[in-house]
Amino acid sequence: EDQVTQSPEALRLQEGESSSLNCSYTVSGLRGLFWYRQDPGKGPEFLFTLYSAGEEKEKERLKATLTKKESFLHITAPKPEDSATYLCAVQSPYSVGSARQLTFGSGTQLTVLP
């Protein structure tokens, strides 16, 4: 069974203070690792997909990296508008009759103080 663990549960940063969020996963054959951002009461917003170890992707102040056992979401010089819950998810391998559902971690709640 796929498992995803995110740490820390909550993180408070001062504006401009860079940091990293961690996502550890256990999956039989990774088909994709996904990062989402979720604001309170809203649907998860897609950020990145990573498919293989060593892959990196960037978007504005965010950079996601992937190893064989974990992924990191690096936030450089964050701003208050980056405050949200960041969710990591893995996708199950394909097999007949199975779903390609995402298995989510519990998220990291990021607060960036001005």
Added chain:
Amino acid sequence: DSGVTQTPKHLITATGQRVTLRCSPRSGDLSVYWYQQSLDQGLQFLIQYYNGEERAKGNILERFSAQQFPDLHSELNLSSLELGDSALYFCASSVEAAPSSYNEQFFGPGTRLTVL
């Protein structure tokens, strides 16, 4: 805006009642997933439909059912509602051009269900 729409935005009902949640996927997406998000359980997969057919079930209760129509919109039916069914319900869509392809899932804004 992900392009996935869900209605209604909020739903308040009583225990024992039945409700229907509606989802329209992004244009061109064949696959629809339903997820439930509660405070203590996080995001949990319920069921997936692909091009009108049920593909697989996750942690979906027998009181819950879903369908996907020819125009690809989907409905999630929740019956005999209990207090514990109060949660955010999201649908997500994905293109999945082939059964074995993998694609990002794009989430709708959700329906907040409150059972009193």
